[in-house]
Amino acid sequence: MSDPILSVTDLSVRIAGLHILQGVSFTVAPTGVTALLGRNGVGKTTTLRALVGLTPRGGEVSGSARFGDRDALHTPTHRLVRAGLGYVPEDRCVFAGLTVAENLRLAERPGAAPAYDRVYALFPELDKRSRQRAGTLSGGQQQMLAIGRVLLADNTLLLVDEPTKGLAPKVVTEVAEALAAVAEEVPVLLVEQNLAVVRRLARDAVVLAAGRVAWTGAADKLLGEPELTKALLGVGSQGVHA
Numbered sequence: 001m002s003d004p005i006l007s008v009t010d011l012s013v014r015i016a017g018l019h020i021l022q023g024v025s026f027t028v029a030p031t032g033v034t035a036l037l038g039r040n041g042v043g044k045t046t047t048l049r050a051l052v053g054l055t056p057r058g059g060e061v062s063g064s065a066r067f068g069d070r071d072a073l074h075t076p077t078h079r080l081v082r083a084g085l086g087y088v089p090e091d092r093c094v095f096a097g098l099t100v101a102e103n104l105r106l107a108e109r110p111g112a113a114p115a116y117d118r119v120y121a122l123f124p125e126l127d128k129r130s131r132q133r134a135g136t137l138s139g140g141q142q143q144m145l146a147i148g149r150v151l152l153a154d155n156t157l158l159l160v161d162e163p164t165k166g167l168a169p170k171v172v173t174e175v176a177e178a179l180a181a182v183a184e185e186v187p188v189l190l191v192e193q194n195l196a197v198v199r200r201l202a203r204d205a206v207v208l209a210a211g212r213v214a215w216t217g218a219a220d221k222l223l224g225e226p227e228l229t230k231a232l233l234g235v236g237s238q239g240v241h242a
């Protein structure tokens, strides 16, 4: 098997006196989608934020996260971004007062030609709405803008946090379809609560529990065993279809 694109070893994060991650180790394959799963509040977002150097001020991070020839935990965020690490945060973080086109322009990287063709082929809606203020887009359109922004550059790994959260079922399907297309080009570490989306997209799964990795393996194996799914995630997987 090819080398992982990301190898996380013994990642620990303490924030505000809480030992949230207590020695998390896992790898992300260089192709396809790896789902990072776990019950609410287990530390999935904390993991992604630690990987991109966005742990809240005062938080303590230790361990290592090998990304290419770097340790992501000891590399400033802007260098990681330049090295091809794309991050789509949970709250989307679009600039509400700016237009769609302006949001995209801000995401251009100096010295690299922005791939507007790729973004508009995947999300034609962004092209149509280029002059609309991002704050007036629907939740699904804002999510597309947040994903579109990272796709302007040639990334080698995307970290995507709960992209379907709060979206209507039809829009969940649209976003999942778009991510499936994205994942054909670039590997994705995906935090996702919607197991239908996980089933649709993920080949590999990593499950966090009590600050550690509780299970890793094939996503379809996890979701194909209702008792395992229930034990690890606290929810059933039956009747889950994207």
Ligand SMILES: Nc1ncnc2c1ncn2[C@@H]1O[C@H](COP(=O)(O)OP(=O)(O)OP(=O)(O)O)[C@@H](O)[C@H]1O
Binding pocket: 015, 016, 018, 020, 038, 039, 040, 041, 042, 043, 044, 045, 046, 047, 056
């Ligand atoms: N800045 C912070 N200050 C205090 N506690 C925090 C902070 N950030 C995260 N936590 C706590 O750390 C734990 C993990 O949070 P995190 O958001 O990583 O979980 P999660 O698995 O992504 O949850 P969810 O599935 O609900 O989004 C939670 O108990 C949360 O309250």
